[in-house]
Amino acid sequence: MNILQKYTLSSLTFGAMLLSLNSFGQQAPKMAPDPPKNWHAMDLKTDGFYGISLKQAYLFLKGKKSKTVIVTTIDSGIDTTQTDLKSILWVNPKEIPNNGKDDDGDGLVDDVHGWDFLGGKGGKVDFTETTEEVRQYNKLKGKYLSTTTAPAGQEKEFAFWQQVKSAYDTTMSHSQTELKELTMEVNVLSATNFYIKRELKLKSDQTFNIADLKRITTTNDTISQSKTVWESVFSQIGEDTNNAKVLKDITEEYAKQNNNITPDLEARARIVGDDPDVNDGKPYGNNVLKNPDASHGTGVAGLIGAVRNNGYGIDGVADNVRIMSIKAVPNGDEYDKDIANAIRYAVDHGALVINMSFGKKISPHKEWVDAAFKYAASKDVLLVQASGNDNHDMDAAPEFPNDTYLDGTTTDNVISVGASGPKPDTLLAATFSNYGQKSVDVFAPGVKVTSIDTDAEFNTADGTSFSSPIVSGIAALILEYYPELSAKQVKQAILGSAAPVTNRLVNKPGSKEKVEFTTLSKTGGIVNAHKALEIASKMKGERK
Numbered sequence: 001m002n003i004l005q006k007y008t009l010s011s012l013t014f015g016a017m018l019l020s021l022n023s024f025g026q027q028a029p030k031m032a033p034d035p036p037k038n039w040h041a042m043d044l045k046t047d048g049f050y051g052i053s054l055k056q057a058y059l060f061l062k063g064k065k066s067k068t069v070i071v072t073t074i075d076s077g078i079d080t081t082q083t084d085l086k087s088i089l090w091v092n093p094k095e096i097p098n099n100g101k102d103d104d105g106d107g108l109v110d111d112v113h114g115w116d117f118l119g120g121k122g123g124k125v126d127f128t129e130t131t132e133e134v135r136q137y138n139k140l141k142g143k144y145l146s147t148t149t150a151p152a153g154q155e156k157e158f159a160f161w162q163q164v165k166s167a168y169d170t171t172m173s174h175s176q177t178e179l180k181e182l183t184m185e186v187n188v189l190s191a192t193n194f195y196i197k198r199e200l201k202l203k204s205d206q207t208f209n210i211a212d213l214k215r216i217t218t219t220n221d222t223i224s225q226s227k228t229v230w231e232s233v234f235s236q237i238g239e240d241t242n243n244a245k246v247l248k249d250i251t252e253e254y255a256k257q258n259n260n261i262t263p264d265l266e267a268r269a270r271i272v273g274d275d276p277d278v279n280d281g282k283p284y285g286n287n288v289l290k291n292p293d294a295s296h297g298t299g300v301a302g303l304i305g306a307v308r309n310n311g312y313g314i315d316g317v318a319d320n321v322r323i324m325s326i327k328a329v330p331n332g333d334e335y336d337k338d339i340a341n342a343i344r345y346a347v348d349h350g351a352l353v354i355n356m357s358f359g360k361k362i363s364p365h366k367e368w369v370d371a372a373f374k375y376a377a378s379k380d381v382l383l384v385q386a387s388g389n390d391n392h393d394m395d396a397a398p399e400f401p402n403d404t405y406l407d408g409t410t411t412d413n414v415i416s417v418g419a420s421g422p423k424p425d426t427l428l429a430a431t432f433s434n435y436g437q438k439s440v441d442v443f444a445p446g447v448k449v450t451s452i453d454t455d456a457e458f459n460t461a462d463g464t465s466f467s468s469p470i471v472s473g474i475a476a477l478i479l480e481y482y483p484e485l486s487a488k489q490v491k492q493a494i495l496g497s498a499a500p501v502t503n504r505l506v507n508k509p510g511s512k513e514k515v516e517f518t519t520l521s522k523t524g525g526i527v528n529a530h531k532a533l534e535i536a537s538k539m540k541g542e543r544k
Contacts, residue, residue: 034238035422037460038314040303040445040470043530049422050526051445052470054317057477057529060537066320066480071304071353071472072114072346074339075297076127077289078325079454080113082298084306084313089113090324092349106348107283114325115345117338118272119286126271127293128255129332130263132362133167138265140164160364167361175260182254189233189250192226193243199223207242210234238448240460252293256331268335276335279368289325295454296465297325300357302452303469304476313452317473317529320480324351329358336365339401343372347379352479352487355472356401357386357465363400370405377413380543382487384472386464387418387434391510394436402439413487415475415494419446419467420526428517429506433464435520441491442498443520444470444527474529481533484541493539497532498525 035049036042042051070090080089090113094104097112108115118126140161150158199216200208213234216227233246268276274284301323306316324346328338339356346354354376363369376383388399394416398404403414419430420443430447434440446467453459474497475490485493501517501524508515518524 034240034460035448037240037450039422040449040466041315041317044424050420050424050428051422052317052474052526053528053530057533058319060530060533061477061481064481067483068320068322069318069353069476069479069483070324070349070351071318071321071355071476072324072326072342072351073297073301073304073355073357073469074326074328074342074346075300075355075357076329076331077116077125077291077294077297077327078114078301078323079290079294079298080325081290082302082313082452082454083456084310084316084452085298085301085323087307088305088321088323090322090349106345108285108287110287112287114287114289114327115285115342116288116291116327117285117342118327118330119288120271120273121286123286123288124271125286125288125291125327126267127291127330128259128264128267129330130259130265131171132333132360132364133164133171134260134263135265135333136160136164136362136364137168138263164362171260171361175257178257179254179261182250182257186250186254188229189247192229193247195223195226196230196243199226207244209242210239238460240450240458245457245459252331259332274337276337277365279337279340279365289327290454291327293331294327295459296329296357297327298454299451299459299461300355300465300469301325303449303466304355304473306452313458314450317470318476318480321473321476324349333360333362334358336363336368340365340368340372343369343376343383347376347381351381353382353384353472353475355384355469357463357468359386359388359399359401361397361399366400366406369401373401373403373405373411373414377411377487380487381413382475382490383414384468384475385414385416386468387416387436387440389419389432389463389465390434391432392434394434394439396436398439399434412491415442415471415491416440417464417468417471417527418443418521419462419464420444421447424501424504426505426507426514428501428504429509429520430462430464431507431509432462433467433509435509437519437522440521441495442471442523442525442527443467446470471527474527474532477529478532478536482536482539482541484543485536485539486542486544489539489542490536493532493536494527495523496535497528497530498523499528499531500524501526 039049040051041054042049043053044050096103102109144161305318305321306314308315308319326342328342403411418440419433421427444467449466450460478490504517505514506517
């Protein structure tokens with residue numbers, strides 16, 4: 001989703017761009033005020049925001065002792081120096097830091113806080129990738145592009161090719177459209193950014209926000225129009241941001257879409273050096289967890305367990321966790337091999353909850369991921385997964401990974417999470433969230449959620465990527481205080497806490513069509529930490 005809304009421009013000249021964007025800015029609808037930064041933790045009855053009732057949860061736990069729980073984030077990496085995280089990072093008890101040896105015998109050298117399955121020699125990391133459908137299309141097109149019927153004996157692969165081709169065509173069309181818009185947006189924002197900073201007499205490394213814009217009183221047309229552009233941007237994506245973050249986000253989105261059009265298909269082999277189509281158990285990767293794209297993973301980790309009540313940053317959901325970070329998600333689609341190995345690594349090193357804020361449309365080696373899901377289930381480990389941000393029905397078009405195996409059977413140690421908004425209105429289901437009465441278990445806050453970022457920064461963002469760790473945090477909180485409960489029981493407590501939101505018509509994600517909120521997930525409700533703990537407290541533990 002682009003930072004600016006769609007608009008029509010008659011030319012590529014700066015003057016025309018400003019004129020069109022100025023007109024757009026004046027016509028942009030007034031946005032509702034941003035919710036409080038911690039709205040996701042609030043209580044609907046006492047605070048008026050549809051959060052998870054975290055204060056009530058901790059009142060319920062008062063006086064009870066907790067046990068440390070290891071939670072793994074399979075994500076883009078993590079800022080290991082972040083003030084809100086560094087004291088709660090998981091430390092491999094059998095690994096001696098930075099001695100260049102595999103002390104614990106797991107085949108990986110110096111995996112102190114986790115592992116990077118996208119790493120290579122010399123500390124390099126393959127963090128710029130493309131989508132799975134683009135990778136598979138380029139792999140198979142020489143064999144099937146001019147073929148209309150399945151060659152004898154290759155029916156299965158040909159059917160897969162047809163699936164790939166359909167997804168590829170959709171992705172390419174989308175990326176080409178997005179790139180046209182993003183190119184214009186990057187040009188406009190870069191130009192107006194220059195004029196605003198010059199007017200505010202800012203140095204090259206200084207930033208501005210919406211409050212700074214109010215200091216501009218000039219009647220100069222160019223400056224006034226530039227101010228209008230940035231006021232529109234800040235009002236749409238949230239006032240708790242600045243120009244540098246906006247430019248960084250849009251540049252990353254541009255790179256992501258461009259990676260589909262002009263993919264670097266040799267990056268994996270060149271940097272990581274393994275074959276992603278061969279899962280032979282041989283070690284690969286490195287221990288570099290803080291990468292240029294670690295922002296996403298840092299925010300996810302913060303929501304789960306950022307140090308509480310330390311007067312800094314945010315308060316994580318859980319108060320006694322250790323975060324094990326595994327990098328397996330690039331700026332593009334993850335590889336099945338990496339996800340399967342990441343899950344196994346997490347399980348083997350003691351994780352009880354694994355957060356997975358990622359997903360894709362094609363899974364060429366789903367059997368590997370299925371096997372890892374089954375392995376996690378056999379070791380009583382809970383998997384919490386973001387449902388995705390494509391505002392589509394997962395029942396009709398599932399994304400991967402998911403809890404339905406290739407043989408049609410399912411598992412009961414996976415929670416799929418959709419994103420909800422702060423108020424019980426027509427936008428209660430986030431406009432971007434995937435949904436599905438059979439495929440999505442529960443909704444959790446995912447609109448304008450604030451977490452920590454890399455380099456002592458903060459970030460307010462939308463996405464089921466943030467809804468999922470909120471649920472992972474609740475799962476960890478349950479296991480801290482009720483460690484005898486099984487993964488299945490924790491899931492039952494969480495789903496049981498999501499009372500159906502009845503008689504509530506909402507916009508179906510991606511449209512203005514009104515539907516009952518209860519039709520968008522299995523539970524038809526929003527997760528509640530307080531209720532989940534109440535349910536958990538009455539369960540007889542089944543953990544072996």
